[in-house]
Amino acid sequence: MTHPYARELGDFLRARRDRLHPRDVGLEPGGRRKVTGLRREELALLAGLSTDYYQRMEQGREVRPSDDVLDALAGALGLDEAERRHLFGLARAARRPVPARPDRGPERVPDSTRRLLRVMDTPAVVLGRHLDLLAWNPMAEVLLGSPDGYPPDRLNMLLLLFDDTQTGERSCPDWERQALEYIGMMRAAVATDPTHPRATSIIGELSIRSAEFRRLWARHDVRVSVSGTKTFRVPEVGDVVLDWDTYPLPGRPGPVMLVFTAEPGSADADRLHLLASLRASRSHGKAAPPAASH
Structure with missing residues (x-):
């Protein structure tokens, strides 16, 4: 049976080889080519x-490349720092036996975090690690819409992003950039546990x-995103452009808080304030709902 990390390593190498062209690395293309990127022998x-x-590495066969070999491959492929860490992480994990029972405990949101959400x-x-929406505050509900109508297993940022019947995200001008960020974050999560049932379920559904999604997932982009900018299309106030930052919470691997x-x-601050006012007027006379979770 192929080691799951070796298979993931081979797929990553193939995707990175395919994106390089001979002239990118100082080679002449030569005659007719059957591949758009580098040939295996050229990269080797x-x-x-x-x-x-x-070739055995790309096929996910039992090879255990040294750090020197990985260094050489990273240089030949022109990997950036995040991709280089990803390459080394996959290769080192492929050297270890597959654990019989991986640690896959439930993801929990600390009570202190819930209190913090309510006052923000x-x-x-x-x-969560696979982009499941574990908790949110009232302002997020105003911005993103109420998640109460969704089954718990559908509250996932990737599933929502690719579901045209449920969200208007695709109409946002930065939709593909946001999709690539989420996919890159999922790819990084898969690198820590390629056979996790939640990851395989989400990726399998979207691939079908x-x-x-299949096109973007096949790029094997890896992103450990900690900040960025996102445009929200909100009918009441128009487009709202917000900065976002992530803050890790306790756990291994733990959830992250995403703050806009x-x-x-x-x-944009004025529009956000207007949204808050609209929320206050809608909930006049009612207690603010607590941060939800699943």
């Missing part, structure tokens, strides 16, 4: 490896029903 030559050895006056959510903010005094 650049990395100083035998073609047979490199800016949108914030808690995401979304050609766009606007520059003070900006038009």
Whole structure:
């Protein structure tokens, strides 16, 4: 049976080889080519490896590359720092036996985090390792819509992002960039546990029903995103552009809190304030709902 990390390593190497063209690395394309990227033998030559050895790596066969070999491959492929860490992480995990019973305990949101969510006056959510929406505050509900109507297993940022019947996300101008960020975060999570049932369920479903997801997932982009910018299309106030930052919570691997903010005094801050006012008027006379979870 192929080691799951070796298979993931092979897929990653193949995707990175396919994105390189001969002229990118100082080679002449030559005559007719059957591949759009580098051939295996070309990459092996650049990395100083035998073609047979490199081919076995791509096929996920039992090879245990040294750090020197990984260094050579990272250089030949032109990997950035995140991709390099990903390569080394997969290769080192592939050297170890597959654990009989991986540690897959439930993800929990601390009570102190729930209290913090309730008093925050800016949108914030808690995401699990596979982008499940574990908790949120009232401002996030105003911005993202109420999650109460969703079954618990559908409260996942990737599933929602690719579900046209449930969200208007695809109409946002930065939809593909956001999709790539979420997919990159999921890819990083898969690298820590390729056979996790939740990951395989989400990826399997989206691979079946979304050609766009298949295309983006096949890129094998890896992102450990800690901050960024996102545009929300909110019917009441129009587009709202917010910065977001992530804050790790206790656990291994633990959930993260995703907090959205606007520059003070900006038009986006005014729109966010207007949304808060609209929420207050809608809930007039009612207690604010507590941060929800599943």
